[in-house]
Amino acid sequence: MARRNFPKKVIVARIKAATVDGKIFCEGCGVFCKKFEIDHVIPDGLTGEPTFENSKLLCLECHGEKTKKDVKAISKAKRVEAKHLGVKKPTQKIQSRGFTKKEKPVKIGLPPRRPMYE
Secondary structure, three states, X not given: OOOOOOOHHHHHHHXXXXXXXXXXXXXXXXXXXXXXXXXXXXXXXXXXXXXXXXXXXXXXXXXXXXXXXXXXXXHHHHHHHHHHHOOOOOOOOOOXXXXXXXXXXXXXXXXXXXXXXX
């Protein structure tokens, strides 16, 4: 399933909602931010719709932390769904012929040390 981005009107409305006195504030931590992302409250991978109610303006740090949590939740949901559908892991090891062993080149050592002063 392809990721669904927010429409332009939702992005503009979310930025206006997070703006106070001409400055944009993160809706996660409340800090003034110059760089931000519009994030899904309920992740897109978990049936989150690209609507204004399901959006949040986050600074890059908050967005990174939330994305890590979302990725874990989405992958768990995929595993649960696969288990529900009866998908099983392969039971035997994948057979391959392997790689040919290469002989290591012989290393030439350094000459013995000589004293500086005799």
